[in-house]
Amino acid sequence: MMAAHSKLWYLQRFRLLDAMTEPQRRMIEKMTRMLEVKRGQRIYMTGDPSDQIFLLKVGVVKISTIGSDQQETILAFLYPGDIFGELAIVEESPRDHIATAHEDVVLCALNRDLLLRTAQETPALGYQITKIMGLRIRRFRTRIEQLLCKSAQERIAHTLLDLANDYGIQDDQGILIPLRLNQADLGNLVGLARETVNVVLQDFRQRGLVEAGRRNIRITDPARLRAVS
Amino acid sequence: MMAAHSKLWYLQRFRLLDAMTEPQRRMIEKMTRMLEVKRGQRIYMTGDPSDQIFLLKVGVVKISTIGSDQQETILAFLYPGDIFGELAIVEESPRDHIATAHEDVVLCALNRDLLLRTAQETPALGYQITKIMGLRIRRFRTRIEQLLCKSAQERIAHTLLDLANDYGIQDDQGILIPLRLNQADLGNLVGLARETVNVVLQDFRQRGLVEAGRRNIRITDPARLRAVS
DNA sequence: GGCCAGGTGTGAGGCGGATCACAAAGCGAA
DNA sequence: TTCGCTTTGTGATCCGCCTCACACCTGGCC
Numbered sequence: 001m002m003a004a005h006s007k008l009w010y011l012q013r014f015r016l017l018d019a020m021t022e023p024q025r026r027m028i029e030k031m032t033r034m035l036e037v038k039r040g041q042r043i044y045m046t047g048d049p050s051d052q053i054f055l056l057k058v059g060v061v062k063i064s065t066i067g068s069d070q071q072e073t074i075l076a077f078l079y080p081g082d083i084f085g086e087l088a089i090v091e092e093s094p095r096d097h098i099a100t101a102h103e104d105v106v107l108c109a110l111n112r113d114l115l116l117r118t119a120q121e122t123p124a125l126g127y128q129i130t131k132i133m134g135l136r137i138r139r140f141r142t143r144i145e146q147l148l149c150k151s152a153q154e155r156i157a158h159t160l161l162d163l164a165n166d167y168g169i170q171d172d173q174g175i176l177i178p179l180r181l182n183q184a185d186l187g188n189l190v191g192l193a194r195e196t197v198n199v200v201l202q203d204f205r206q207r208g209l210v211e212a213g214r215r216n217i218r219i220t221d222p223a224r225l226r227a228v229s
Numbered sequence: 230m231m232a233a234h235s236k237l238w239y240l241q242r243f244r245l246l247d248a249m250t251e252p253q254r255r256m257i258e259k260m261t262r263m264l265e266v267k268r269g270q271r272i273y274m275t276g277d278p279s280d281q282i283f284l285l286k287v288g289v290v291k292i293s294t295i296g297s298d299q300q301e302t303i304l305a306f307l308y309p310g311d312i313f314g315e316l317a318i319v320e321e322s323p324r325d326h327i328a329t330a331h332e333d334v335v336l337c338a339l340n341r342d343l344l345l346r347t348a349q350e351t352p353a354l355g356y357q358i359t360k361i362m363g364l365r366i367r368r369f370r371t372r373i374e375q376l377l378c379k380s381a382q383e384r385i386a387h388t389l390l391d392l393a394n395d396y397g398i399q400d401d402q403g404i405l406i407p408l409r410l411n412q413a414d415l416g417n418l419v420g421l422a423r424e425t426v427n428v429v430l431q432d433f434r435q436r437g438l439v440e441a442g443r444r445n446i447r448i449t450d451p452a453r454l455r456a457v458s
Numbered sequence: 459g460g461c462c463a464g465g466t467g468t469g470a471g472g473c474g475g476a477t478c479a480c481a482a483a484g485c486g487a488a
Numbered sequence: 489t490t491c492g493c494t495t496t497g498t499g500a501t502c503c504g505c506c507t508c509a510c511a512c513c514t515g516g517c518c
Contacts, residue, residue: 065374073377075370090363097370119356123348126355133362134319140369141304141326145294147376148302148420150476152505182465191377193506198467214465214514379506381475411495422476427497443484443495 028118033109043099043107050088050095052109056080059105060179064188065097074189076139077102077179079167083132088112103180139166147191149229155190156200157229160210164219174211174220181217204228257347262338272328272336279317279324281338285309288334289408293417294326303418305368306331306408308396312361317341332409368395376420378458384419385429386458389439393448403440403449410446433457 037043043054043061054061061078075097078084084099089112119126139162146158160177168175183197190197204210209225211218219225266272272283272290283290290307304326307313313328318341348355368391375387389406397404412426419426433439438454440447448454 067374067378073374075373087363087367090360090367096367116356120352123350123352123355126352126359127345127348130355130359130362131319133359133366134316136366137362137369138316138319138325140366140373144304144369144372144376145296145302147373149296150420150504184465191379194466195468195507196505202467379474413495423496424477424498425475431497 028110028114031111031114035105035107035109037101037105037107039101039104041101043101043105044085044095045098046095048095050085050092051112052085053083053088053112053115054085054099055108055110056082056084057106057108059107060102061105061107062100062102063097064100072188073191074185076136076143077163077167083129086129086133086136089116089129152190152192152196152200153203154229155192156186156197157204157209157225159186159190160217160219161222161226161229164222168219174218175222177217177219179217180215182214257339257343260340260343264334264336264338266330266334266336268330268333270330272330272334273314273324274327275324277324279314279321280341281314282312282317282341282344283314283328284337284339285311285313286335286337288336289331290334290336291329291331292326293329301417302420303414305365305372306392306396312358315358315362315365318345318358381419381421381425381429382432383458384421385415385426386433386438386454388415388419389446389448390451390455390458393451397448403447404451406446406448408446409444411443 056078063075064072066072146155163177164175168177184194187194187197201212209221285307292304293301295301375384392406393404397406413423416423416426430441438450440449
């Protein structure tokens with residue numbers, strides 16, 4: 001399982017620019033705006049025009065929406081190598097979600113038209129984008145499954161394992177999820193109240209499945225945690 | 230809103246093969262297996278090899294998974310013009326979901342390698358695929374939002390409107406959802422018990438928002454239904 | 459140090475939806 | 489038509505999660 005993950009991780013993280021020749025890469029590099037965004041700042045907002053695609057280099061980006069009741073729902077966390085705002089490729093309709101820097105972030109803003117033009121010249125580039133989007137589809141699909149598998153325990157267990165699978169750092173203590181994630185955020189991610197998240201984590205901790213620090217979460221017993229979900 | 234929908238619908242339905250030249254199209258046509266599948270039959274199953282991409286020509290396909298408790302969860306319904314099994318483009322790992330003919334279906338099976346080769350020669354084809362995948366991402370995203378917006382009423386209202394938006398047929402009586410959809414299926418789609426779906430639909434009916442026949446559902450008052458969700 | 463703010467821990471009470479158990483109403487096939 | 493099966497309709501009961509209401513802890517800032 002970890003092998004498969006590594007492969008995906010690799011594909012996703014390093015292959016986008018590989019597909020291009022050196023001069024093309026340099027051209028892209030030149031036509032690209034580099035951005036730094038501080039933790040908590042907006043990158044774009046619902047309703048903004050979709051004329052750019054972003055490539056995340058450093059940090060963590062949170063993709064979310066705000067419901068009519070001002071309730072935030074977190075759609076995904078993105079890590080270095082991910083692209084986002086990629087719906088701009090498909091159509092120019094305004095953004096339907098919010099992108100926020102969840103940690104300090106460095107990213108590239110690619111102009112939509114430029115990207116499309118370049119992709120036409122180098123099919124491999126288009127293929128890489130397609131691949132990344134395919135991975136995103138797969139991730140969303142598993143999230144939908146999670147949300148439909150009902151109990152709070154299952155949802156949280158499943159979500160933690162997914163996060164660990166996508167971004168986790170394995171060491172001798174277990175798998176560390178390198179994501180500043182408080183219980184409220186976790187709640188928004190899985191659609192549970194903060195208090196419920198608390199009791200579930202408490203329970204997992206007592207059973208020796210996870211260690212939940214204030215800052216981040218470590219899965220100490222992935223096998224037994226998987227049995228829960 | 231209906232205008233935007235029509236555009237998407239059109240793009241999605243007719244543009245995949247448009248991108249190719251006539252000889253290429255003929256080549257594809259030749260290398261393609263045409264399939265007919267009867268209502269209720271499997272197209273592929275979890276664990277099957279992912280060496281084909283399918284293009285839905287006629288009918289409705291149901292994408293679903295079976296949880297560990299034998300509970301079916303419906304991920305999506307697909308209509309003519311949709312492609313599915315598209316994760317085969319990204320990687321060869323086995324299918325992680327089930328595709329079933331929800332109505333009698335006619336479809337094209339495209340060999341993975343052939344498609345990739347052709348896409349390399351005609352970048353426009355790759356671009357069309359990317360677009361279709363983008364639309365799929367957007368749809369999954371809205372589904373996640375739905376599942377997180379909690380109450381049964383909201384979820385059902387939202388889902389019906391989405392179905393109407395994607396596939397609905399507008400006439401003077403309202404918008405008809407041309408999908409054989411019983412209450413149990415609707416429940417699996419939104420993660421609710423069949424009985425709950427029943428009472429909600431009952432309520433909607435009494436308020437004059439929908440007419441729910443045994444076979445299909447008609448939204449008689451989209452505006453007020455939207456106000457619910 | 460002392461104070462505030464954001465995060466965590468925990469209980470009481472209520473409500474929404476699941477589950478169970480049927481009844482009734484089409485629908486399809488013989 | 490008749491029988492059986494699928495689908496819909498409806499109530500009783502139960503349980504899980506939400507809500508609200510706090511106390512506590514910890515880190516950052518003055």
